[in-house]
Amino acid sequence: MGFLSVLSFAHRLVSERLKPGDIAIDATIGTGSDTLFLAQAAGPKGHVFGFDIQEEALTLTQQRLDQSSATAIAPVTLLLQSHASMKDAIPQIYHGKLAAVMFNLGYLPSSASNKEIITMTDSTITALQASLELLRPGGVITIVLYPGHPGGDSESEAVQQWASNIPQSIAQSIIYQQLQRSDAPYTVAIENKSYNKLKSRG
Helix, strand or coil, X not given: CXXXXXXXXXXXXXXXXCCCXXXXXXXXXXXXXXXXXXXXXXXXXXXEEEEEXXXXXXXXXXHHHHHCCCCCCCCEEEEEECHHHHHHHXXXXXXXXXXXXXXXXXXXXXXXXXXXXXXXXXXHHHHHHHHHHHEEEEEEEEEEECCCCCCHHHHHHHHHHHHHCCCCXXXXXXXXXXXXXXXXXXXXXXXXXXXXHHHHHC
């Protein structure tokens, strides 16, 4: 029995924290795999918000949701927006209450997609900071990174640096990575400890 894939590892971390009735974000919906996973975990009393800048991603994700055999899933709001805008796009009543935010960076993994359209470091870091502010204590951010494609290496390095610099009083960060391949995909995860409490006191 082998190790979990980086995607399965991210799903396991989220499934341990995301419960029926919770609110979650898929920050990069792609073809909708993570979106459906979150909607199933949150259940009909929860809600999932999904972001992408490509119309094709919203279409593919909606198709996946419509074709799913799962019956009891959360309502899903798909937004044709950059994940960098999530703090403004998510209703204020949910700020500080999110259970999970998932990122799967890189490009849209469909056969017809333009692979030159990739997630960009600046917007990704903005979205990650917003995610940390939106999480409830105990909530988790998972980021699947792809250093093997052009632009992915610098983005991965920046994300890892950002996560490493979060004070331990605010969140704890971990990395799940195959050590023998420097270009292998890997997962970074951040668990919010007390960001919103500290913010409210500040």
